[in-house]
Amino acid sequence: MQAVQHWGRQALAICAKDMRIEFRERTAVSAVLLFAVTSLVVVGFALSGEALEPDVAVPLLWVVLFFAAFSGLAHVFTEEEEGATAMALQMAADAGAVYGGKLLYNACLLGAVACVAVPLFLAVTGMPVPQVGRFVAVISSGCAALAAAATITAAIIAKARARGALFGALGFPVVLPLLIMAVVATRHALAPGAAEWSWSRDVGGLLSYGVMMVSASALVFPVVWEAA
Amino acid sequence: MRAYVAWIWKGATGVLLAAATWAAMAYVRPAEGFLYPDGARIIIMHVPCAWIACLAYVVAAWNAAAVLRASTAVPAKWRAGDSRCAAAMEIGLLFSALTTITGSIFSRLQWGAFWSWDPRQTSILVIMLLFAAYLVLRSAVTDASVRARLSSAYAIVAVVPGLFLIWVLPRVVSTLHGGANQAVIGGGLDPQYRLVLYGLALPGFVGLFAWLMQLRTRVAELERRWIA
Amino acid sequence: MARQEPPPPQSLCCHYTHGAKGTATGIIATTMPSAAAADLPTSSEPIEVRLHGLCKAFGRRRVIKDIQVSVCSGATLAIAGPNGSGKSTLIKMIGGLLHPDAGSADVVRGRVRLDPRERRRLIGWVAPEIGLYPSLTGPEHLALFGRLRGIRLSVNDARGLMTDVGLRARLRDPVRTYSSGMKQRLRFACAILHQPPLLLLDEPFATLDAEGVGIVREIVRRQRECGITVVAGNDDRELQMGDTRLVLGVN
Numbered sequence: 001m002q003a004v005q006h007w008g009r010q011a012l013a014i015c016a017k018d019m020r021i022e023f024r025e026r027t028a029v030s031a032v033l034l035f036a037v038t039s040l041v042v043v044g045f046a047l048s049g050e051a052l053e054p055d056v057a058v059p060l061l062w063v064v065l066f067f068a069a070f071s072g073l074a075h076v077f078t079e080e081e082e083g084a085t086a087m088a089l090q091m092a093a094d095a096g097a098v099y100g101g102k103l104l105y106n107a108c109l110l111g112a113v114a115c116v117a118v119p120l121f122l123a124v125t126g127m128p129v130p131q132v133g134r135f136v137a138v139i140s141s142g143c144a145a146l147a148a149a150a151t152i153t154a155a156i157i158a159k160a161r162a163r164g165a166l167f168g169a170l171g172f173p174v175v176l177p178l179l180i181m182a183v184v185a186t187r188h189a190l191a192p193g194a195a196e197w198s199w200s201r202d203v204g205g206l207l208s209y210g211v212m213m214v215s216a217s218a219l220v221f222p223v224v225w226e227a228a
Numbered sequence: 229m230r231a232y233v234a235w236i237w238k239g240a241t242g243v244l245l246a247a248a249t250w251a252a253m254a255y256v257r258p259a260e261g262f263l264y265p266d267g268a269r270i271i272i273m274h275v276p277c278a279w280i281a282c283l284a285y286v287v288a289a290w291n292a293a294a295v296l297r298a299s300t301a302v303p304a305k306w307r308a309g310d311s312r313c314a315a316a317m318e319i320g321l322l323f324s325a326l327t328t329i330t331g332s333i334f335s336r337l338q339w340g341a342f343w344s345w346d347p348r349q350t351s352i353l354v355i356m357l358l359f360a361a362y363l364v365l366r367s368a369v370t371d372a373s374v375r376a377r378l379s380s381a382y383a384i385v386a387v388v389p390g391l392f393l394i395w396v397l398p399r400v401v402s403t404l405h406g407g408a409n410q411a412v413i414g415g416g417l418d419p420q421y422r423l424v425l426y427g428l429a430l431p432g433f434v435g436l437f438a439w440l441m442q443l444r445t446r447v448a449e450l451e452r453r454w455i456a
Numbered sequence: 457m458a459r460q461e462p463p464p465p466q467s468l469c470c471h472y473t474h475g476a477k478g479t480a481t482g483i484i485a486t487t488m489p490s491a492a493a494a495d496l497p498t499s500s501e502p503i504e505v506r507l508h509g510l511c512k513a514f515g516r517r518r519v520i521k522d523i524q525v526s527v528c529s530g531a532t533l534a535i536a537g538p539n540g541s542g543k544s545t546l547i548k549m550i551g552g553l554l555h556p557d558a559g560s561a562d563v564v565r566g567r568v569r570l571d572p573r574e575r576r577r578l579i580g581w582v583a584p585e586i587g588l589y590p591s592l593t594g595p596e597h598l599a600l601f602g603r604l605r606g607i608r609l610s611v612n613d614a615r616g617l618m619t620d621v622g623l624r625a626r627l628r629d630p631v632r633t634y635s636s637g638m639k640q641r642l643r644f645a646c647a648i649l650h651q652p653p654l655l656l657l658d659e660p661f662a663t664l665d666a667e668g669v670g671i672v673r674e675i676v677r678r679q680r681e682c683g684i685t686v687v688a689g690n691d692d693r694e695l696q697m698g699d700t701r702l703v704l705g706v707n
Contacts, residue, residue: 006606013603017592024591024630084587087553088646091576092604152385156378162368169364170382173357177392180350184400205400212388220381223296227377303557 007097014093014101018076019108029109032072036117039064044124051126058186061121062179065143068113073106073150074167077158095222099155103214106154107147114143127190134189137203142182145210149175152217155224181205241435248272248428256420267337272424274330276433277323281355282394283437284320288313288362289387292380303373307452310376313383314366315444319437321359327352351393358386501566502529503578503653505550505684509559512545519545522559525702529653530680534698535688541704543688544583547658550686551579563654575654577605580647582640583658590632594618594642597631598649605650621645621671636663641671648675653683661691673697 022028043052043060052060080086089098118139122129129135153171160166185202188195252272258265291313298305331349332342343349365382369375510523519542527533535543548554549561552572563570565578588597595614602609609617618624621641631639640663647655660672676697679685687694695701 009606010604013600017589017596017600020596021589021591083589084585085589087583088581088586088588088601089604090553091551091579091581092601094573097604149389152381156365156382156385157368159374160365160369160378166364166368170361173354173361174386174389176354176357177351177389177397180347180397181392181400201400205396209388209392212391213385216385216388220296220384223377224381227374 007094007100010093010097011100011104014089014098015104015108018102018105021079022105022109028072028075029112031075032068032109032113033116035071036064036068036113037120039067040117040120040124047125054127054187054190057121057125057127058190059183060125061118061186062142062182064117064121065110065114065146066175066179068117069110069143069146069150070168070171072109072113073147074154074157076102076105076151077154081158081161090226095225096218098225099151099218099221102155103148103151103217106151107144110143110147110150111140114139128192129190130192131189131197134197134202135186137199138182138185138189138206141203141206141210142178142185145178145206145213146175146182148210148213148217149178152213152221152224155217155221159224159227178206178209181209237435238439241432241439244428244432245436248424248432251424251428256418256424263340264337267334268421270330270334270337271421272429274327274334275425276429277327277330278352279430280433280437281320281324281327281352281359283434284316284323285355285359285390287441288316288320288383291316292383295376295380296384306373306376310372310380311445311448311452312441313380314363315441315448317359317362317383318444319440321356321363323437324352324356324359328356347398351397354393355390358390362386503563503565503684504528505533505654505686506562506564507546507550507559508562510546510549510556510561511558512542512549512554512556520549520556520704523702525700527684527686527700529683531700532676532680532685532687532698534695534701535686535704536690536695536701537704539690543704544585544658546704547583547656547686547688550654551581551656552576565653577650578652579654579656580650580652581656581658582643582647582660583656584640584662585658586643588631588634588639588642591630593626593628593630594623594634594645595627597642597646601646602649607650609649617645617649622667637665637668640664641668644672644675651682655679655683655685657685657687657689657694659689659691659694660687661689661694669693 080089121127150171153167153174157166157170185206188197188202191197252269256269256272258268291309294309295306295313298309328349331352335344335346335349336342362379362382366375366379369378505525505527507523507525510520511518512520523546525533535546537543545554546561549556550563552563552575563575563578570578592600595611595618598614598617599609602614615624615627618627621644623638623641623645626634626638631642634642640660644660655676657672657676661669664672676685676687685697687697689695
């Protein structure tokens, strides 16, 4: 029990450290928000006040979230490698706690971006949301799963000393099934009337992807973290 | 003795593949209910390619798990596994590419379009991207043991989207695109086709896979010894 | 190739200059961290470092070949050798960050051989390649590493540690404003905050001024009471701190 508490404290300390650094330097959050807002403004301009059909708008939303995630969620690992701080962290903290802390941080970062991007998106496309609870549930679980996939991919490419292109190349096939499911689930959530919605299939599917991704990541992360 | 065994199974592979090709062209009758009945023969190549791509992935993931478990202190333990994993991934890329190509030819013959964004078609494309991403990751890392660990970690993580692509996605998305555009070839296969597929093509392709694996791992070992 | 040399003459004395601010005596005594957690290392059991037939190669380059040395609690091992002779590699193997190709680099506590993960809790590491977080302050670094090690460092403890390494004046400044010598001092503070029985110092005097050198000497002197120090470097002053000297050569 004490070991679990210690582990938890380590993870929180790492997450808090990353948040503090991000708060002071604002590199990742700027990149991500800038991307999301710019793309939405372009969409808004192109629509010029007309509403966008949900069938087209929903994939667009998830494309924006995907690119936002993959422009900013690698920082948490690549900065450790580039700043040479990874070794000290490796010596002081358990690998699992490092993964937990970084995952939590990435999830919070993506969540914060979604809080800005999604309302903006709804405003720009004029999409109605009949059932707010479902919509929020789908977006949250989708973002959590997306953060999980992005975190382990970021850990791998950071150790490969690779630049941004590799992050996208490796992340895209891993994330695609999640994105497809998220689009389907979001469409179901936005459909008026409860025609095709199913909590277990729509939200459950996204959450199960997230859980499986976190499990696989937890298995492989110690090896990745201690490589090189 | 071992040489004779090799001759036997390699010879059998050759015979089976030749027989499957002959059977596909001359023995099976043109399929009914298809736009181009003769074109359906491509199934005898398409389905085994898909199976072998999946088999390649299973073999690769198995070896990746072995690499991750192996002690980094003893190179022999992880080198062999890593070599096999990489070989399986390359062969998987080849066969998934063939599956995609033969599938789109069949799709053109039957439904008039090379690509119809059907969930099965998209799945095999993404699986092909997973194989390619693995190989891209490998090429980005220079140190052999780091490369082994990172690429094996990616292979294990990629199991999650792989499972979702093969099993979950066709069920989730078919509720959206129900009907005529399904490329799923379920039961109801003509007994002749089934005989040729399971009896000749599948064993032949498995033998081909094993042969390619053997060749590729041997080449990799020679490269390591003489070039690295 | 390695050979053990007889210990250096005992006429060496530690020069230590008190800085204008703060005293550097009692480096470990003044910074007793409050509240322990599960894994505070017990300095009561003696620890030992044993290198046995150690070999390491990178590709075709044989860096370390057949090293045999044993160091007990209270002793200091100095590793000498020209650039590229494998000093940092050897330190990394003792610390568990690299695996040897042959032989073993063991850290033994009591009778138990510690695996690399367990070893980390007992190690304090200072090396020039260890980076620090540019936007965090010194005490924030100490609080972070303390928290990771299971030690709750109060504000006073952190301040005390910073004073001990002579960084009292820079409590609120982010590390990006530090000079390289100050960063090295902060690395020392981070390395000793959990009172590790094994101290690994890779080029400890690099970038340090006379006051800094004195602080390090005091730390090493204190470490003799409760543990082992391994010092790797080119500087004679660094090597003179060792009781046993290991000289690595380039083949």
